[in-house]
Amino acid sequence: MPDPVNFAVIGCGSMARGSHIPNLAQSNKARLHTCVDVNQSVLTELQGKYHDIRTTRDYRVAVADPNVQAICLATTEQLRLPVIEAVAKAAKPIYVEKPLARSLAEVYEIQRVVRQAGIPFCVGHNRRCSPAMVEAQRIFRQHMEHPAPCRWRFDRNPQERPRLPDDGVAGMSVRINDDWYSWKQWVFDKEQAPHGPMLFEMTHFTDVCNWFLAAEPEEVIALSHEPFNHGVVIRYADGQLATISMSANGTFAYPKELYECFGNGGAVIIDCMLEVRTAGIADAPARKTYAMIHDRHPQIGTEGGVSGWLSKKRAACAEAAAAGDTSLVLAANPDKGHAAILDQFVDEIQGRGPVVCGVDEAVRATRVAFAAIKSTQEKRAVRLEEV
Ligand SMILES: NC(=O)c1ccc[n+]([C@@H]2O[C@H](COP(=O)([O-])OP(=O)(O)OC[C@H]3O[C@@H](n4cnc5c(N)ncnc54)[C@H](O)[C@@H]3O)[C@@H](O)[C@H]2O)c1
Secondary structure: OOOOEEEEEEOOOHHHHHHHHHHHHHOOOEEEEEEEOOOHHHHHHHHHHOOOOEEEOOHHHHHHOOOOOEEEEOOOOOOOHHHHHHHHHOOOOEEEOOOOOOOHHHHHHHHHHHHHHOOOEEEOOHHHHOHHHHHHHHHHHHHHHOOOEOOOOOOOOOOOOOOOOOOOOOEEEEEEEOEHHHOOHHHHOOOOOOOOHHHHOHHHHHHHHHHHHOOOEEEEEEEEEOOOEEEEEEEEOOOOEEEEEEEOEOOOOOOOEEEEEEEOOEEEEEEOOOEEEEEOEOOOOOEEEOOEEOOOOOOOOOOOHHHHHHHHHHHHHHHHHHHOOHHHHOOOEEOOOHHHHHHHHHHHHOOOOOOOOOHHHHHHHHHHHHHHHHHHHHOOOEEHHHO
16 A cells, blocks of 8 residues: 555545545645545535545545545445445445444444455544543553552541442543534434434444443443433443433533543543543643644633633634624634544554554444434333344
């Protein structure tokens, strides 16, 4: 495989135009070679911006092109299996946006096709490549596997303390604040997104829980008041629990994601990929902040982290209100790993790096989301082997 790797992007909508296309164009590991979309006006706009790309409205043309070495599939989940089958037949690597598919039957068929073809395959659970998440996961796993409790840990009665099998077992919570006024029309189309955010958002978070807790998810119980409020609890084979709370009647003026992981007398907190805080873990940094993307206000909130972000966001919201342009609130984004996941997938393709989020990990995260959906429908706990 030559270096850099030539990519064709299939589906050049807002996700691709906002992230994958500029990220591929700027990468020194990958090259933006072809853009595919059924909408000619999108292709014309892209030709005006990226002069040396090829364009086509037929994904089969791009897949068959010998100069296209890898595919980035960023259509909505209405189009997955036919493209993956064509790419598998051409024996090319493929990155696929989340969710992997709209139904469990299609999920399992994709898994079969990918395993049989043996192609490098990556699903866009990009938080696995966010700098803050990567560092937090490493600290948490290290502490879970080689506990480093602090000598000051309050211990009321060491001699009398009962010896309990769950001593140290981790629990984690994920809190999502979203504003549904920002959602696209297709989200409400049952043909395109039959399970709404319980699938297309949830797989990000079930994947993070699986990754941080590093155990087999066994049982899920969920309550949902469609389409905006969802509560999901996942029990893992070793007794760990993860709780995911998603609210879509929230606000863009407050950070979207909070992850709190506790185990072995320690805590690792990831506040919206802007800062990581730890406590009770000897030698772990107490607080670390991470760079933001598209920061229009570098002179405001210079301390960074959550407090810096809140100051920048207040400035962006004031500008949006004054200009009557609500898109101006989109500034100072946390680095969710969108650029890094493509670069790391290239490393995987080239044999230089590990599997980033392969088909089996993606299927695991998607099955947990489907178990949660079944649980809300049937109002009972659902075991993973049921889905
Ligand atoms: N990983 C993330 O953080 C993240 C964020 C947002 C969206 N997404 C995912 O990305 C995917 C795309 O979302 P979006 O918001 O960009 O949707 P979108 O509707 O803006 O874009 C989809 C594009 O696909 C094109 N398309 C449809 N059928 C096609 C075909 N047969 N061949 C070629 N192009 C075709 C459409 O014309 C459109 O331009 C979704 O699955 C969504 O869940 C992921």
